[in-house]
Amino acid sequence: MKKLVLATALFIGLGTTAVFAGNQVSDVEIVTAINEFKPIEINALPQAVQDAISKNFPEATIKNAAVDEDEEGVATYKVVVVNADNSEKTVYLSANGEILE
Secondary structure: HHHHHHHHHHHHHHHHHHHHHOOOOOOOOOOOOOOOOOEEEEHHHHHHHHHHHHHHHHOOOOEEEEEEEOOOOOOEEEEEEEEEOEEEEEEEEEOOOOEEE
């Protein structure tokens, strides 16, 4: 009888450990990078960026421009263009003129 009670207690103890193991809560911290674009003069834009704007938005004019460099020194340009219908569009480009999504 003693062994039966001990075996039952052991079985219940092991069963509750498995139940609690499935309910673990993990702490996940989500970090988002905030771009801090610094305004620059339009004529300070790299030629590749100016060419990409002219090619992709032929009837638009550049309203303003800004740049952000990451910790590795890679520059991203933020350019606001005004289309022929006076609508504004913000375009992000790499230093080599590639439009970023």
